[in-house]
Amino acid sequence: MFISEKETIEFLQNCDNIYIFTHRSPDGDCIGTGFALHDFFRRTGRRSAVLCSDNFPDKFKFITDTENDSDFTPEVFITVDVADKKLMGKYEKLYGDKINLCIDHHVSNKDYAERTFLKADDAAACQVLYGLFRTMGFELSDYSAACIYTGISTDTGCFRYENANAETHIIAGEIMSSHNLNYAEINRQMFEIKSKARMTLESNICNIMEEYLDGKLVIVAVTADMVQKWGIVSGELDGVASITVQLEGTEVGVFVKEREDGTFRCSFRSAGSVNVSEICQTFGGGGHAKAAGCTIDGNIESAKTQIIEAVRKALT
Ligand SMILES: [Mn+2]
Structure with a gap:
């Protein structure tokens, strides 16, 4: 069922012991959204862990090298940037039918979750999450600012694609002006460095x-x-x-x-x-x-x- 921003915020503010799933073959957007959400839960006293069917590529280490909470029994399951539960890979079988909330920006979203917050005009799931944080009045850490920026930058091909609209640039500007963010280095890592x-x-x-x-x-x-x-x-x-x-x-x-x-x-x-x-x-x-x-x-x-x-x- 598709839900409103208000309902989504209520849900995020009241859940605990959370597994956050990204899609398989993880990219900057699902990784950025997953870990920024994890950071939100951590900084608001909740326990969560980010799970992915595949390993996170090394170039995202500056995001993924953070501690997941362990030793908790998951009660709530959230997917980010996952349009179809098939994309959960090896986790689909166990959790695919239990997803309580999906945060996404794919117009093709299959509405497989109990609740889906979809903003198909947003360039990235990170942009969707940023919008939720902004409405909540939740202040990003420098770390989650880097997560969000990375997701937006990677899903827009470094702000080159059509999905990088005015709002996307405004958000990037907001993040850049209020955080210690090494955006040039992030973009170099994401788009230029090649082995x-x-x-x-x-x-x-x-x-x-x-x-x-x-x-x-x-x-x-x-x-x-x-x-x-x-x-x-x-x-x-x-x-x-x-x-x-x-x-x-x-x-x-x-x-x-x-x-x-x-x-x-x-x-x-x-x-x-x-x-x-x-x-x-x-x-x-x-x-x-x-x-x-x-x-x-x-x-x-x-x-x-x-x-x-x-x-x-x-x-x-
Ligand atoms: Mn995406």
């Missing part, structure tokens, strides 16, 4: 780029064999999807990655007017108009054929 392995990976990615539909569609498909041959470890492919729409003339880019279970994780990006969330929904996924994802079964060739057909339809 040698990453540089090599990006050149490999460019080499396997395939163009379809007169160059309007680019597919980059990384199979399990390539993952092994290139020595890719978890998290290293984050952000690769955006490379698929960098080539001149591309309208839709799809980054396909074979998972260990043989299914394909497909990340769609749109550089033009195609709504890739709609395409992904036909495959049981979802997301945003310009960035969305889904899972496709079968073999790599049939996955590509399905993608090409779906994009061809969307382009006409």
Whole structure:
């Protein structure tokens, strides 16, 4: 059930012993929201822990290197930036049907939780959480300011995407003016620093780029064999999807990655007017108009054929 800001604040102010879940393949937004919420609970005398199906990538250490409370029996379950309980990964089975509150900004949110606070116009779940804190009059710590800023910056591609609207910039400005925040260093860590392995990976990615539909569609498909041959470890492919729409003339880019279970994780990006969330929904996924994802079964060739057909339809 979708609930109001007031109801959400009441809930947040009155719960205790909380598990906060991010989505699998965690990004800056779910990590930032999860830990900023954890910081809120901690500073208001409650116990909570942030849980994720996958490990947090090293570059978020400045956020994730904080103590989770332990030794408590969870009573309340909250998801952040999780549009679909499937995205809870290994935690879905145990907790997927028990979520008391979901805080999200995905228009495709499945309304799987008991209560959902959704602001689909917000650029990031971190922006949603910031709005709640602001209404509550809760003052961020420097730490949670860094969490929130990181989530907003990463979900907007460093304030470059269309979702970075005036309100998003105003919020970033508020955070910057009232906190000791090393935003330049955060953005350098998030967007510029690359390992040698990453540089090599990006050149490999460019080499396997395939163009379809007169160059309007680019597919980059990384199979399990390539993952092994290139020595890719978890998290290293984050952000690769955006490379698929960098080539001149591309309208839709799809980054396909074979998972260990043989299914394909497909990340769609749109550089033009195609709504890739709609395409992904036909495959049981979802997301945003310009960035969305889904899972496709079968073999790599049939996955590509399905993608090409779906994009061809969307382009006409
Ligand atoms: Mn997000």
